[in-house]
Each structure stands twice: as C-alpha cells, then as structure tokens.
Amino acid sequence: MKLAYSTLACPNWSLEQIIDAAQRNGYEGLEFRLLNGDILPADLDNATRNRVKAQCVAAGLKIICVDTSIKIASQDTDGRAAQIRDGIAYLEMAAEWGAPFIRVFGGTPEGTSKADALEVSIECLTALAEHGKDLDVRVLLETHDAFSSSGAVMDVLNQVPNAGALWDTLHPYRVGEQPAETAACLAERCYHVHVKDGRRNGSDKWDLVLLGEGDVPVPGILMTLKSRGYDGWLSVEWEKKWHPEIAEPEIAIPQHADVLRKYLAEVS
Numbered sequence: 001m002k003l004a005y006s007t008l009a010c011p012n013w014s015l016e017q018i019i020d021a022a023q024r025n026g027y028e029g030l031e032f033r034l035l036n037g038d039i040l041p042a043d044l045d046n047a048t049r050n051r052v053k054a055q056c057v058a059a060g061l062k063i064i065c066v067d068t069s070i071k072i073a074s075q076d077t078d079g080r081a082a083q084i085r086d087g088i089a090y091l092e093m094a095a096e097w098g099a100p101f102i103r104v105f106g107g108t109p110e111g112t113s114k115a116d117a118l119e120v121s122i123e124c125l126t127a128l129a130e131h132g133k134d135l136d137v138r139v140l141l142e143t144h145d146a147f148s149s150s151g152a153v154m155d156v157l158n159q160v161p162n163a164g165a166l167w168d169t170l171h172p173y174r175v176g177e178q179p180a181e182t183a184a185c186l187a188e189r190c191y192h193v194h195v196k197d198g199r200r201n202g203s204d205k206w207d208l209v210l211l212g213e214g215d216v217p218v219p220g221i222l223m224t225l226k227s228r229g230y231d232g233w234l235s236v237e238w239e240k241k242w243h244p245e246i247a248e249p250e251i252a253i254p255q256h257a258d259v260l261r262k263y264l265a266e267v268s
Helices: 015-024 046-059 077-097 114-135 150-157 170-174 178-187 217-228 249-265
Strands: 002-006 029-032 062-071 099-106 138-140 164-168 189-196 195-198 206-209 233-236
Touching: 002 015, 002 062, 002 249, 015 029, 015 046, 015 206, 015 249, 029 233, 046 062, 046 077, 062 233, 077 099, 077 206, 099 114, 099 164, 099 189, 099 195, 114 138, 114 150, 138 150, 150 164, 150 178, 164 170, 164 178, 170 178, 170 195, 178 189, 189 217, 206 233, 217 249, 233 249
Parallel strands: 002 029, 002 233, 029 062, 062 099, 099 138, 138 164, 164 189, 189 233
Antiparallel strands: 195 206
C-alpha cells in the first residue's frame, strides 16, 4: 500500500509547499481537493492544470484522485444535470493529470426517502461512470453522509458496475460497522481509502484527532485490507480546511506518515 495525502490538509500552502511536504515525508502521491486554499473548480484554467501536472511529474508524485463536491443524490432535474456536467469536467481534468479516480458524495437532501435517493443516485452515477470508462477514470462513491455505511454505498454500486467505492475509515465505524464488515461488504469494489482518526465526543459527535489518538481501529482496517489483497493507496485526509482548530499541517502530515509506516510494518 502506498501513501498519499489530500490537499484539504493545507489550505494556506502553495503548490510548491504541498509538493515539498510530500517529498520530505515520503508520500508517493497527492490527492487534490484544494488548490491555493480554494476548492478545486471544475473549470480550472488550462495554464494552471498544466502547471499542476508538470510540477507533480517533475517531483515524481502521482496525482491519485480529484476530490469533487459532486452530490449524486440531487433531487431536482436541473440540479442533477449540473452535477453531471461538473462531474464530466472533473473526469476530464483527472484524465489530463493521469489520475485514476474522482471522488463523489451521495449528498442526499434532508427529508428525501431512501427509495428516491437511491433512484437518482443510480441515474447520476451511471452517467458519470460511463463517461469515466471512456477516459479510463473511475468514479468513486465515498462512505460519507447518508451513504456512510458500506451497505448504503453498495445499494448504489450494485446497479452501477463501472463505479467503485472509496472507504473513509471514520464514517462506517462511526455508524457502527467493524472493519471486517465494511471490507466484506465493499469487497472488490473498494478502490481507494481515506485515512482519518476521530474520538467520540458524546453520542453522535466526533472530534478529528491525530492518527492513533482516537477510537477508529485504523491498524485493524489495514490488517483487513491486507488480508483481502488490497494494494492501492492510503490517502491521509486531514480536514484542516473545514476544522481550523485541529493541528497544523506541519504537524499532521509528518505524523500521519510516520504512524502509517509503523502500522504497515506491523501488519506485514
């Protein structure tokens, strides 16, 4: 398994700082959620696209995923069309960068029935996955929000064979799943993993913490992944952009790399 980190961790860093931190801490890949502190736009200009690609190639870093805000469970027709339009633009960006994946969310609107959410999610994800197949970029639905459980993700993926799952280590555990259960449910449809730890704060609230300081059984997740033959990326998703109170990237990015290498040595 190879290590990467998401630029969500460092909202105040330049591209040069992002690349330097990856090299200094032994990461082999980068996942783009932010660029220059802002959410990566679907219409990123060509000059910037070329600069990102050229600098990552020169540094020997693989761009592994383009993280989008696409919500496949959008209920209104116009909103769904906009999600598909932007999703296609992100797929084309990923293809230009040689990235194998883009990430999408469920994003089920409050009050939506499970049946309605499932129907439109399948419709939207199918359109994106078919376009992605032509570009050799796979669309991954993350275990997140109303789709935090692996079963909810697979309810969609069972109807969309060209898409895959992104296992976020926090959310399935947060909703009561054990690693073996999540792994068995996602099975060969799990193409990518986001690593994060958290500590329960009350009945349903979780605080993000440095790796190994929380309740999420990340070593057990890695053991389970290894036992199932997973040899893909482990991408650190330190949500500094959304949670400014958590540790600075200068602390979190080296810490996650060190702890993950320790965990991987133990499971091997």
